[in-house]
Amino acid sequence: MKKPEHPFRFVTVSYLTRIGNQSATNLGELRDGLEKCSDTSIFYHTFQSLGRYHFLTEGFSNEFAQWVLAGLNSPMLAEQLAAPDIRSYLTLSDLRTDLLAITDEYCRKHPEEVGRLAFEPFYFLESIEVTIPHMWEAWTLDEFRHRLEHLSNESFHYHFLVSRLRLGLRTNDFSVWFENELGLKSLAQLTNRIDVYTNTLEGARTKLYTFIDRELAA
Amino acid sequence: MTITKSDAHSISLDAYIPLLGAPEIEELRALAAQISGRTVQMVNSTAMGGGVAEILNRLIPLMQELGLRPRWDVITGGEDFFEVTKAFHNALHGGPYQARKENFELFLATNESNRQRLQFDCEFTVIHDPQPVALVEARSRQEGHWLWRCHIDLSKPHPDVWGFLRPFVYRYDGALFSSPEFARQLPIPQYLSYPCIDPLSEKNVDLDPATVREIVERFGIDLARPIITQISRFDRLKDPIGVVRAYQIVRRYMDCQLVIAGGSASDDPEGEIVLEEVRREAKDDPDIHLLNLPPWSATEINALQRASTIIVQKSLREGFGLTVTEALWKKKPVVASAVGGIPAQVIHKHTGLLVHSVEGTAYQIRFLLSNPALAHKLGEQGHDHVRENFLITTNVKRYLTIFLHSLQRSC
Numbered sequence: 265m266k267k268p269e270h271p272f273r274f275v276t277v278s279y280l281t282r283i284g285n286q287s288a289t290n291l292g293e294l295r296d297g298l299e300k301c302s303d304t305s306i307f308y309h310t311f312q313s314l315g316r317y318h319f320l321t322e323g324f325s326n327e328f329a330q331w332v333l334a335g336l337n338s339p340m341l342a343e344q345l346a347a348p349d350i351r352s353y354l355t356l357s358d359l360r361t362d363l364l365a366i367t368d369e370y371c372r373k374h375p376e377e378v379g380r381l382a383f384e385p386f387y388f389l390e391s392i393e394v395t396i397p398h399m400w401e402a403w404t405l406d407e408f409r410h411r412l413e414h415l416s417n418e419s420f421h422y423h424f425l426v427s428r429l430r431l432g433l434r435t436n437d438f439s440v441w442f443e444n445e446l447g448l449k450s451l452a453q454l455t456n457r458i459d460v461y462t463n464t465l466e467g468a469r470t471k472l473y474t475f476i477d478r479e480l481a482a
Numbered sequence: 483m484t485i486t487k488s489d490a491h492s493i494s495l496d497a498y499i500p501l502l503g504a505p506e507i508e509e510l511r512a513l514a515a516q517i518s519g520r521t522v523q524m525v526n527s528t529a530m531g532g533g534v535a536e537i538l539n540r541l542i543p544l545m546q547e548l549g550l551r552p553r554w555d556v557i558t559g560g561e562d563f564f565e566v567t568k569a570f571h572n573a574l575h576g577g578p579y580q581a582r583k584e585n586f587e588l589f590l591a592t593n594e595s596n597r598q599r600l601q602f603d604c605e606f607t608v609i610h611d612p613q614p615v616a617l618v619e620a621r622s623r624q625e626g627h628w629l630w631r632c633h634i635d636l637s638k639p640h641p642d643v644w645g646f647l648r649p650f651v652y653r654y655d656g657a658l659f660s661s662p663e664f665a666r667q668l669p670i671p672q673y674l675s676y677p678c679i680d681p682l683s684e685k686n687v688d689l690d691p692a693t694v695r696e697i698v699e700r701f702g703i704d705l706a707r708p709i710i711t712q713i714s715r716f717d718r719l720k721d722p723i724g725v726v727r728a729y730q731i732v733r734r735y736m737d738c739q740l741v742i743a744g745g746s747a748s749d750d751p752e753g754e755i756v757l758e759e760v761r762r763e764a765k766d767d768p769d770i771h772l773l774n775l776p777p778w779s780a781t782e783i784n785a786l787q788r789a790s791t792i793i794v795q796k797s798l799r800e801g802f803g804l805t806v807t808e809a810l811w812k813k814k815p816v817v818a819s820a821v822g823g824i825p826a827q828v829i830h831k832h833t834g835l836l837v838h839s840v841e842g843t844a845y846q847i848r849f850l851l852s853n854p855a856l857a858h859k860l861g862e863q864g865h866d867h868v869r870e871n872f873l874i875t876t877n878v879k880r881y882l883t884i885f886l887h888s889l890q891r892s893c
Contacts, residue, residue, distance in 0.1 A: 276512045278883040281674035283662045319866035320832050334830035383838060384820045387662035389674060394886050396516055416509040417870075
């Protein structure tokens, strides 16, 4: 393990939800909303919702899919919208393009469903992110582990998942620091492979502790 | 009237650590440290009774503990003022309204007298609900940050009342609504702020099984058989008759009891009528328990919820539905109508089951009674959902975040 040139700097994050003026009462309106809503709305209903509902480790992926299932009773489209793994997206624009393509394709094949009224409307909401640098920083892996224990789920999610969009890389803040500053490529890879779809945030964190402990014991 | 710290209930933030974990509380402190010493003024129309006062009673001491300097002011007014605002309240919920010039004048005059009586010198001013909305006139130029926290459903307001109030709302820096469904199209930013429950309040604090048993048996309910419960006023919009009909369908297939427990109907003539209608529908079934409880029954409600096998909220129309929040917090499987704020809490098949009819309610109750493992899982996930989104600590965090965001916007 090499001596880092830079510490890991923890951030505290908190989100506000802004109510936009867009809503959908049928599939056609969802499609139009997906095309026109802001990037922060795509973020709210995908990246952020995965953190907000992290305790749901089965069948829940994003709020578009959930509404299509519960509001429109269209399980096939719900499954298709739930399929994209947000970890593979580096921009919200790419994610929007894919969600829109899936919806367009479904509308083309099932035109009779496009105008069918939903049980309840879907509201396009937006995330406003407020970050403040934490007073904590870590210079060693041991210190990092200790600080991690004091990080909230929301801030863990920010470093672990949201960081992909910020970095523009298929990795996360933790893995970048492990590899670039500590030279721990293997730990970086193991960390990046932790599945946030099938783990709660607490579960993902526990896995990370295990990998770090193994590294510290080596 | 200004309410000081000694008036408000003080429960330390540390008391929430066993429920939420230390990191969540530590981060509240980290966020608050950024605005330590800043002044906050909360203004509403009542010091006691009602959900807003209940929340402020908890919020103010928690903000104080976090290093802010909050103040809670309550507007005063005559009975005639509160009659006007009650009529406004009903009209804003879509009810009929006969516009009278003198009512609008009385509203403005009372707001003006409160504006002169109260001090408005805080960095953050949060005005709750329509009654004091015109206090924004006290705002000189663009000083301070003014927010309007609307706790009611504004989706279908009476045009005369909304047309009168709207210019005041436009003068705020932002508005907070309990559900996107309740919001209006406004030229100011609108934020989502879910209502919340306090897990340490009398209605939600953990009870030992002996207390639950003692209370429930006092009502003649058999703890050995499944208990289906709806907690609500005897109000047609809560559809208690629909609940009885759903129960009657379930009873064709399986043994269970029904409890409908609500607030006192003695001061509500319509409540008495609805209660009588429900009694008729119940047809002297000894397994249907209609409990007309007095307002000081928080522990009884808590025990009834904890003793229940399934909680139902079959409302035809609903605000946010805090009884659902309370049930989810107690890890109960919930079957509820997809109305108002309920879908935000009951994520279908994940934190409960959403229904749209009497038949659907009956089917989902049968389904959960037949699948206790799934019912247990829904209850557990519902509890997690409330812990993350609908507790008083989340409310504190949301205020801290909006204050920080307001400061960043003004920089």
